[in-house]
Amino acid sequence: MGNDEKIAAVQERTRVPRAAGARKRAAARVISELCTGCRICVQTCPSNSITIVESELNFTGIAQVDESCTGCNICAIDCPWTGVEMLNPDGSKKDEAEYERQLKRLRGYQ
Numbered sequence: 001m002g003n004d005e006k007i008a009a010v011q012e013r014t015r016v017p018r019a020a021g022a023r024k025r026a027a028a029r030v031i032s033e034l035c036t037g038c039r040i041c042v043q044t045c046p047s048n049s050i051t052i053v054e055s056e057l058n059f060t061g062i063a064q065v066d067e068s069c070t071g072c073n074i075c076a077i078d079c080p081w082t083g084v085e086m087l088n089p090d091g092s093k094k095d096e097a098e099y100e101r102q103l104k105r106l107r108g109y110q
Helices: 003-014 040-044 074-078 096-107
Strands: 027-030 050-053 062-064 084-087
Touching: 027 062, 040 050, 040 074, 074 084
Parallel strands: none
Antiparallel strands: 027 084, 050 062
């Protein structure tokens, strides 16, 4: 068993199951046709949930978001190409104005 497999096994054993009926959070989704692979989202993601993967769409690759995304919206705000959008748990688009209000509240600007 290699290191990656060992790490995955430990993570799986220590994963806390989501409580029944717990509210799921919003998550980022990359719009592959708009992503240029500039890596700004990778650099600004506080939870390190974004990686660049190879793509036939461009030579620099495209961003990919994993399940650890906290839905903070920083990647969507920072993307100069509007290549990231936020989705509600039901798959509908998240309201940008609501995110702005939440960010201001978190930063103490209320």
